[in-house]
Amino acid sequence: METKVLLPTEDNIKLAAEYIRVGELCGMPTETVYGLAANAFDQVAVEKTFEAKGRPQDNPLIVHISEISEISDVAVDIPQLSYRLAKAFWPGPLTMILKKSPKIPMCVTAGMDTVAVRMPKHKVARDFIKACGVPITAPSANLSGKPSPTSADVVYDDLNGKIPVILDGGVCEYGVESTVVLINDNNHLTLLRPGAITVDMLKTVAANVTVDRGVLSEIKDNERALSPGMKHKHYSPNTHVVILDCDFNSFKAYVESRTNERAGAMVFDGEEELLSVPCVTFGAKDDPYAQAKLLFHSLRTLDTLNVDTVYSRNPDSEGIGLAIYNRLLRAAGFEVIKL
Ligand code: TXA
Ligand code: MG
Numbered sequence: 001m002e003t004k005v006l007l008p009t010e011d012n013i014k015l016a017a018e019y020i021r022v023g024e025l026c027g028m029p030t031e032t033v034y035g036l037a038a039n040a041f042d043q044v045a046v047e048k049t050f051e052a053k054g055r056p057q058d059n060p061l062i063v064h065i066s067e068i069s070e071i072s073d074v075a076v077d078i079p080q081l082s083y084r085l086a087k088a089f090w091p092g093p094l095t096m097i098l099k100k101s102p103k104i105p106m107c108v109t110a111g112m113d114t115v116a117v118r119m120p121k122h123k124v125a126r127d128f129i130k131a132c133g134v135p136i137t138a139p140s141a142n143l144s145g146k147p148s149p150t151s152a153d154v155v156y157d158d159l160n161g162k163i164p165v166i167l168d169g170g171v172c173e174y175g176v177e178s179t180v181v182l183i184n185d186n187n188h189l190t191l192l193r194p195g196a197i198t199v200d201m202l203k204t205v206a207a208n209v210t211v212d213r214g215v216l217s218e219i220k221d222n223e224r225a226l227s228p229g230m231k232h233k234h235y236s237p238n239t240h241v242v243i244l245d246c247d248f249n250s251f252k253a254y255v256e257s258r259t260n261e262r263a264g265a266m267v268f269d270g271e272e273e274l275l276s277v278p279c280v281t282f283g284a285k286d287d288p289y290a291q292a293k294l295l296f297h298s299l300r301t302l303d304t305l306n307v308d309t310v311y312s313r314n315p316d317s318e319g320i321g322l323a324i325y326n327r328l329l330r331a332a333g334f335e336v337i338k339l
Contacts, residue, residue, distance in 0.1 A: 001162070002160075002161070003159065003162070003164065003165065005152055005166045006166070006167055007168055008029070008127075012167065013127050016128060017132045020039050020134070023042050023044055024038075024163075024164050025038050025048055026163065027152065027156075027166030027167060028124070028141070029124050029167060029170065029172065030120040030122045031092070031172060031173040031174055032093045032120070032172060032174050032177050032178050033141075033150055033172055033296070034141040034149040034151070034152065034154070034172065035136075035140060036049055036138055036139055036155075037064075038137050039132065039134045040063045040137045046105060046107050049139060050107070053141075053142070057110060058110050058228055059110060059229050060115075060228060061137040061138070061139050062095050063108065063116065063118075064118055064120055065118075065136075066129040068083075068087075068090060070119075071086070072101075073101065074101050074103070075099055075101055075117055077098075077099045078098055081183050081205070082098060082183060085202075088201075089201070090118075091120055091121035092196075093118075093121070093195050094118060094178055094179050095116050095180045095193075096181055096183060097115070097180065097192070100114055101115070108137055122172075124167055140177060141155045141166075146158060146235070147237070147295075147296035147297075147299040147300050148176075148235070150172040151297075152168035173293075174195070174196045174293065175294065176324065177193065177195055179191065179197040182212075187207040188207070188209075188210070189202055190226065192214070192226055192227040192230070193215070193227060193229070194211075194215055194326050196320050198322070199211065211322075212230075215326055216325075219231050235331040236333070237303045239302055239308070239310050240310070241299075241302070241310050241332040242309060242335045243328060244313070244314065244337050246338070251267075251311070251339075254311070261309055263277050263310075264307035265278075266279070266280050266298055266302055266311070267280075268282070268285035268291075269285075269290075283295075288316065288320050288321045295327060296327075312332065315328065
């Protein structure tokens with residue numbers, strides 16, 4: 001199968017929706033990362049998603065809708081806080097874990113009785129979901145374990161030959177996946193995955209927001225994760241990545257002293273000019289939005305540096321920075337050296 005990459009004209013969106021109607025998959029742009037779309041009511045189509053990505057069967061998918069009213073097609077017993085969150089942050093990069101409707105096949109939720117729901121903001125995603133006429137499952141459209149795709153060409157690199165069509169909606173606005181929250185009661189949320197909807201933003205709607213310990217620390221094999229995705233290997237370049245927690249001068253001294261290995265560096269814009277090792281950059285030091293947008297692209301690019309280990313600068317973990325740090329920690333297999 002040759003994968004077609006289509007510009008998102010009205011006709012092409014209709015054509016892509018036709019593939020979904022016959023049980024096929026489609027690469028879809030969103031404001032976070034590209035998703036791999038399937039009809040959420042079609043068990044066979046959803047199973048194809050797991051196969052195309054090489055995704056572990058125990059990792060559930062997010063169901064995407066195009067209007068708030070569609071929430072009741074996928075979830076039941078919806079708490080009042082969900083509607084307050086939807087009003088504040090939908091359409092946008094927020095995913096809520098709700099009680100699953102029996103209409104959603106078990107393979108979508110990996111056997112759990114909850115379902116993840118999100119209403120994306122990207123116009124192409126919304127027009128496409130509307131044209132499909134059904135809720136759409138969409139995990140990030142990368143091979144499982146690799147950094148998520150923030151442009152259509154990366155989806156093509158990973159999934160060419162495995163899916164019939166990709167809608168090319170340009171580079172994603174945020175570059176990190178949606179914030180995922182669990183609703184404990186009408187005032188209390190647990191943050192399972194940080195994203196562009198930050199803890200401070202969530203606190204404007206819910207009085208209590210707890211950051212799950214899986215956000216910043218490793219969940220061991222024998223421990224239960226509130227979000228199965230926390231346990232899986234993620235965002236991993238082939239190159240070994242280590243985060244150095246220190247200022248730039250200590251970073252430079254450490255990296256340049258590693259003469260017994262081929263060392264590279266992932267640094268903030270401009271710092272590459274001050275280092276003698278091969279570098280990739282991931283945005284300006286004081287611009288977390290630029291860092292978020294570039295992170296996955298930079299993680300993929302560092303495999304072209306042809307080095308053994310890439311040492312990364314440590315981003316600020318405030319606001320959207322928590323999402324950047326969370327992804328980078330996983331890319332580094334939680335290896336952080338404090339200097
Ligand atoms: O921004 C996004 O959310 C992107 C775009 C395409 O919308 N999608 C995305 O999907 O990141 P995926 O499959 O790569 O990540 C979904 C995450 C996983 O960590 C999964 O374990 C978690 O959501 N998840 C899904 N259903 C869940 C559930 N019922 N309970 C807890 N976690 C769940
Ligand atoms: Mg993913």
